[in-house]
Amino acid sequence: MSVVQTIPINWYILLSAVLFTIGVLGVLFRRNAIIIFMSVELMLNAINLLLVAFSTYLSDSKGQVFVFFIMAVAAAEVAVGLAILMSVYRNSKSTDINTLNKLKW
Amino acid sequence: MITTYLFYFLSFLAIMFGLMVVLSKNPIHSVLYLVLTFFAIAGHYVLLNAQFLAAVHIIVYAGAIMVLFLFVIMLLNLNKETEPHKSLWLKASAAVASGSLLIVFVGALKNATNIPATNVANPNVGLIENLGKVLFSDFLLPFEVASILLLGAMVGAVMLGKKSIK
Incomplete structure (x- = not known):
């Protein structure tokens, strides 16, 4: 018995919405920049799950190909983001986002 | 029947570990909980017949x-002691804001028409042969652009x- 027949797609949409909200909560809740990055990853994964669910329910593999591209973008984002974070840490000796207020008006 | 229980179990794991990522004090614990969340999501992919994508x-x-x-x-030697904290007021407003977002999502979903699972899903959709064919024919240009992005x-x-x- 496959999952397509037993579980309506609304459950997957709901699960993705909850995971995405947890990611948003992480971005708003924490001050450590690394945790904020991880929350962004969680949001990207919620979208990936949604794409895979729709791809399976509609028997269309294009959604899953799109997930590959999101993974590539996420990998690039993490590599550059963590490099930026390292240079921020080198200058301010912390990853607290509240120290990054030099551009604040 | 077993797939339904498996779905609930994996969803529970994903949501619980996702919350632990946000709420745990130690950044190392956050990373480890995020790994567990990713494993739960990979389980969902297997459940959705996307085996290659799960791998x-x-x-x-x-x-x-x-x-x-x-x-x-x-490398940065982050731990529980160096962890910065927002004020209680900001934390409460963050919780309220994301809770409102979830309410908006659920409210939008309430009136959504359900996609009828009429066409019995093709079980070969998530296999590597199918995906490779689509990736290297319809999505050839985005594939090359992704390689430039990675470079x-x-x-x-x-x-x-x-x-x-x-």
């Missing part, structure tokens, strides 16, 4: 990205990681 997901996320995170956290990210990471940029 790639584990390799890329749990294998590569999370190791990068762990490496940076250990740019690599060069950028090396540039930013150098000791001093003159």
